[in-house]
Structures are given as C-alpha cells and as structure tokens.
Amino acid sequence: MAQTAGRGDSIKHAFIGPAFLVVLVVTLFPLIYALVISFQAIRLVPPLPPRFVGFGNYAEILSSARFWGSMWTTSVIVFISVAFQYVIGFALALALHHNVAGASLYRVTFLLPMFLAPVCVALIARMVFHPYLGPVNDAMGMLGAGNIPFLTEPNLAIAVLITIEIWQWTPFVALLMLAGLQSLPGEVFEAAKVDNIPAWRRFRDITFPMLLPLSVAVVFIRLIEGFKVIDTVFVLTGGGPGTATETLTLFAYNEGFKKFNLGMTSALSFTFLIVVIVFGTLYLAAAQRVTRRYA
C-alpha cells in the first residue's frame, strides 16, 4: 500500500514537470528578465552597454513629476469612469432584466461598443469631438456656444477620455450584472412582492446585497483593465497637451519606444504592477469589509 503510494508520488512529479517547466519559461522567465533589466541602465539609441544602477531607475521615477502626473491622470480616468460604468451598467442590466419597453432593441445593440477595438473607438471619438469638423461642436455652435477645444484643453480632454471609457465598457458591466440578476432565485423576489416590499426596497435590501460579490468582482476587473488604458489616449491626445493626459502605460511606452530607455521602461512597468497591486489589494480589502456584513 505504502509502496504504491510512494510510486504514485514520483509519477505525480513526472506529470507535473513539463507543465511546470512551461510555466517557468513562458511566464516567470520574462518577468524575471524584465526585473533584472529594471535595475540596469540600458539604452538602445544610442546603444550603451548595460550598467547596474540598483534602485536608481525607481528613485528617478518616484522623484519625477511626470510620473506623478500620469498617476493622477490614470486614477482620475479610472475611478470616475468605472464608477459611471458600474452605475449605468447596473441600471441597464436592471432595465433589461425587467424587460422595460425598448429593452429588446437595446439587447441587440448594447454589446457593440464592447466589440470595437479601442483604437477605432478613439478614432471615431476624435472625429466626433473634432474642434471644427465634429458633430458635437456643430451642435454646440448651433446652441450658441463657440467651438470648444475638447482635445486640447487638459480637463476637457480627460473628460472626453472618461466618456469614451464609459461608452465602451458600460456594456461589459451591464452584461455581467444581467447574468448576475438572471441567476438570482426568483422565488425570493416573489416572496418579497407578496410581503408588499416596494420595488426600490427590494433593490436596496435584496438585489443589491445579493449581487454585491459579483459587483466587487466586476468593478475589480474594470479597475485593473482601466489602469492599463493606453490606446484611446494614444490616438486621441497622444498624452498631450504636453503630458497633461499621459497615463501610466503611455508614459512607459514613450520611455521605451521614443527614448529607447529600456531599463527605465522596465522599472516603470514594475512600478505600474506595484501600483495596480496596491490599489487592487486596498480595494479588495475594503470590499471584503462590506461584503462580510452580508455573506
């Protein structure tokens, strides 16, 4: 008996071995390689021999105003857009779930924004918000407001970026929340109806708490994804004016592909990873406190 168990054990390792190797090579090696690079000064143009600088790259990042600016920009875009995505997405899901008039029409079209590549969305938005050619400014003009520099005034540009994020990703939230709503036990709500619980109390006291774990997950996904925003910013403003709308990833991209400063780019990527982990952990910890009240 013990013998069979022993032999089974070694076979177990033999089976796991290849997969373990693949994981090691495919995921861990690049990560470790990047980490090593982040402690070096490497330039491709003009080529310089790699030089170990310890935490020098990181220190430079943390003391750079551009980094903190991109950090702020990213956070503003992510937190505001995710908040709107969640609220609007949840509301849409409720409307679809309860078959509000017009829901069937929307049901067909509502996923489309999500299917579009962010670059296309940004190109469309660039036309829509174009200072002279865009329909938004045409409409503004008709209303008597002059041409509004949507893409060149920093705050407006960020507002446009937020709007695009909301437009594109609200369907995703709606889809998941709808799936959540449809998986809730119907009898519970019937029981509440029989007990004469008004609709908004049913939402507040039953639907919302029961969907809280899902909400936490959906918002989490959107936060993490949101932090990676680059394509829309890249196409729409290129991070400008100046670096006013530069996000973390765009900053890293500019370091890597405009200055070819690879050590710095690696360090930025890891800083970015740490930022996301820190935000993610804080968020999950806060969410857990809320969820525990209901679980």
Place this chain on the structure above:
Amino acid sequence: MAHVALKNVTKRFGSVTVIPPLDLEIEEGEFIVLVGPSGCGKTTTLRMLAGLETATSGEISIAGQEVTHARPGERDCAMVFQNYALYPHMTVRDNIGYAMRVHGTDKATIDTRVNDAATLLGLVPLLDRKPKNLSGGQRQRVAIGRALVRQPQVFLFDEPLSNLDAKLRVEMRTEIKLLQRRLGTTTVYVTHDQVEAMTMADRVVVMNAGRIEQAADPITLYEHPANRFVANFIGSPAMNFLTARIENGAARFGDQSLALTEEDARRLGDRGEVIFGIRPEHMREAEQAAALTFMPDAVEPLGPHTLVIGRVGDTKLTAQVDPRFGVTPGTMCTVQVDMTQAHFFDPESEARL
C-alpha cells in the same frame, strides 16, 4: 360571505388553458388543501391567489375585497414557498422581521413578534444564523415564521414540506396544523401528497387538469368519492377497479358474482356495465361479505398487514390481508370483500353511481 372566493377564474399561458373556469369558496379560518397530480394547476391557482399570476378571466376576492387585478402586496396574503425563498444574506431574525421593518412597525413590536414566532417555532437559538447554516426543516420553520408575523388574512403554502425527509414531514405537518388551529387564519395549502392532504385539511380540494373533481372533508372524500378519479387518487394503496355487470342484485365479472347490499342493489337496479371499486383494506371479513377469487402474483408483507398483488382476469388487483393469511403466489386464493364498502362508477362519465 366566503372569506376567499374564486369565481369563474380561468388561466391561460399563451394558447394553453391551464385552469378552465374554476369556482372555489373558502370560509374564514378554514384549512383548505389543494391536492392533485403533478401539473394539474395547484401552484397556478395558489399563485393567482397571491397575485403572482394574473387570472385570464374571472374574479378573485379576499376578505370581501375584489383583488383580481391587485398587486401581490395589496392582498394581505403571506406565502410559504417550496424552496423556502428566504433572504440568503439576512439572519433568521432579519428574515422574519424584514417586512415589518419595511412597513415601519416600531422596533419593540417587531422584537416581540419575532421572539413570539421564534419561541413558537423553536427558532430561538437560531435567530442570529444565516439561512445557509440551517437545516431544511429549520429553514422551513423560518419561512413559516416569516409568514406568521405578518398576521395576514390568508396563509398560502406551496408544497412546503416536499423537501423534508419523511420523519420531519410528519412532525411539521402536525405543527403547521396546530399552528393554524391556534391562529385561526384562513389557509390554502398545496401538496401532491394525499396523506398530507387528508391529515391536515378541513376540506380537501382534489384537482385534475385544472378542474375541481371534488371538494369535501377528508372522510367524505374517502367514503364517498364523487368519481373514479377521486376514488383512485385518495387512499393508499389505491382502490381496485373492476369492470362488472350488475345483474339480479349482484356484481358479475367473468364467472364470479358478488352479492350487493340491499341498498346498493335497489339504487343501481339492473344495468349493463359499471366500474366496481373496492379498496384493498376493505377486503376483509364482514357481515355483508362476498368471496372474491383471484390469482396472486406477489406478496408484500408490511408488518401490520400484508399486501397481495394479483389479477382478476386481466385486471390488476391489490388486497390488504392479515399477515398470517396463507397465500402462495401462483395459486388461486379467495378473499372476503366487505360489500358495504363497495363503490360503483359509471363507465362513461366515471361519476359515482
């Protein structure tokens, strides 16, 4: 004036008519059990009472108020669902008190009522638990408690015990019955279990394909079933049915002849075919007994008595006999039939004769 009344109520889902016109009047404080085979429309009827389904036509009234098109909440019913439908994220205490809290009942009253209900149902030690940490029977009691504290006009139960094990079901059925007695609240209870129906009801409503076959107290249902369907549905093991001819005051099938009681003979007269019904437990020695011979196929000893399953001609037959009754499968045997307990049904309409 009936406390709950359904007048000419019908229900269609699309083109499917689930409830053809149905009439039912329920007195105040009455315990009504709707029973019938699966898919006969019991749940649909109950849900129409609760307002969770709208009647296609007809009129429903509760406590003198016409509520046919009223929202569920406006009907002052409390419902207990088959799957309990507890609020999973609330403690037992919150589950029971939630509706009162929403309706602005003051805190002291809520506490008193929740504690009273919990005491009554033995839920006191569980008040701070979540439903997922309760057993099926405990959840069911919470669901009942939640209905109880509302002090509604009508209790509606939809197969509340079907998820419980046999022993618990027997206990709960007594508890619910006693509770209803004590509160005196009009109750409509749906089940497909005829034993539950018989033991709990003041009046049993036997339904079939959306129609009421018979609505009567349990003993009447058992002794004077209105038709073959009810006779077959009520009683376990089910009644035996044999096609017979009535001739000269006797029921004949094949070469056998069973003498009718005088009263039956007078009532039935001479007529062609009838369906002769006799319950397995009425195959016993009695004053007006007649001998019936049949071919036993199997013997099922149950302890207090033994079931003999066999055939008369091609018709299956079950007899309930004394455990020491000597019978060998494959060898003809004769049992006595208590003819005072015989039932006769019209072969066409299946109505009682």
